[in-house]
Amino acid sequence: MGKIELIGTGLDNSFIAISDGSKRLITKNLVPGIRVYDEKLINIENEEYRIWDPFRSKLAALVLKDSSISIQKNHNILYLGAANGTTVSHVSDIVTNGIVFAVEFSPRAMKDLINVSTQRMKLVPILADAKNPKSYQNIIPEVDVIYQDVAQKDQAMIAIRNARMYLKKDGILVLMIKARSIDSTRDPRDVTDLEVNKLEGKFKVYELVNLEPYHSDHFAVVAQKIS
Ligand SMILES: C[S@@+](CC[C@H](N)C(=O)[O-])C[C@H]1O[C@@H](n2cnc3c(N)ncnc32)[C@H](O)[C@@H]1O
Known part of the structure; x- marks a missing residue:
């Protein structure tokens, strides 16, 4: 994965992560290491984030x-x-x-x-x-x-x-x-x-x-x- 750029959203602790042309919505994981469903976890500059799927969440x-x-x-x-x-x-x-x-x-x-x-x-x-x-x-x-x-x-x-x-x-x-x-x-x-x-x-x-x-x-x- 190349360099990841984070863009803030109107929701605190939530960002759009842009890397290699792909765009993903993420939230900073309140409980690092723990998944709630089968969402992917990613690390960016020593912080853990959960990928937030728009097809699963309105x-x-x-x-x-x-x-x-x-x-x-x-x-x-x-x-x-x-x-x-x-x-x-x-x-x-x-x-x-x-x-x-x-x-x-x-x-x-x-x-x-x-x-x-x-x-x-x-x-x-x-x-x-x-x-x-x-x-x-x-x-x-x-x-x-x-x-x-x-x-x-x-x-x-x-x-x-x-x-x-x-x-x-x-x-x-x-x-x-x-x-x-x-x-x-x-x-x-x-x-x-x-x-x-x-x-x-x-x-x-x-x-x-x-x-x-x-x-x-x-x-x-x-x-x-x-x-
Ligand atoms: C579309 S699902 C919600 C999905 C959830 N908001 C999410 O994004 O993860 C609708 C939920 O509303 C609940 N529900 C429907 N009518 C309700 C009511 N009158 N009171 C409480 N819960 C209700 C259903 O049991 C169901 O779990």
């Missing part, structure tokens, strides 16, 4: 689609739809001084997530249904960012309910919309537009990004809470 895809999204190392994050921790683990690499509260309702996925959290002390796994945010009200403080990826019918409503309870004013919502989970018979862009309209009055929408070619029929919404 957040990675969003960053590579030139989003202006910013997540800082001291941010607290409420992550809805954590699954077995693929993207969550990279978010925990990013917010080294903050806490990631990771909500997931599948007990099977939760088992893996708990394993990931044993190595990452500021990752808090919560077995709960994101449709009922009151069920975790004793655990979660106000957060800077809500990241949601739940592939459900009522995706905007879940985000609105959680933001009302937990997102600070001016906080950021990153909502991954899987149009086919809402209505598989209609055009995905039309379905997404209807879902985004539901955020009106509560959020200012900054970006609506089609995640092709990484994730088909998926759109990412980046919005700021205004009330």
Whole structure:
């Protein structure tokens, strides 16, 4: 491998590594030597990084689609739809001084997530249904960012309910919309537009990004809470 150039992204501890014409998104590994799934580890100037695959993570895809999204190392994050921790683990690499509260309702996925959290002390796994945010009200403080990826019918409503309870004013919502989970018979862009309209009055929408070619029929919404 030739010389590697690192370019910062809007996410702390995350870079685009350019070498020999190839471009890879990476996060600085919070737990050197430990992989979370089967991601590759690379060393650059005595630091270990994890390669972050945009085909496996919608957040990675969003960053590579030139989003202006910013997540800082001291941010607290409420992550809805954590699954077995693929993207969550990279978010925990990013917010080294903050806490990631990771909500997931599948007990099977939760088992893996708990394993990931044993190595990452500021990752808090919560077995709960994101449709009922009151069920975790004793655990979660106000957060800077809500990241949601739940592939459900009522995706905007879940985000609105959680933001009302937990997102600070001016906080950021990153909502991954899987149009086919809402209505598989209609055009995905039309379905997404209807879902985004539901955020009106509560959020200012900054970006609506089609995640092709990484994730088909998926759109990412980046919005700021205004009330
Ligand atoms: C597309 S996967 C998430 C992938 C994950 N965000 C990643 O990038 O690594 C969607 C996850 O949301 C979870 N989920 C769906 N509805 C949920 C709900 N109402 N409450 C909590 N988790 C939910 C599913 O069990 C599934 O694990």
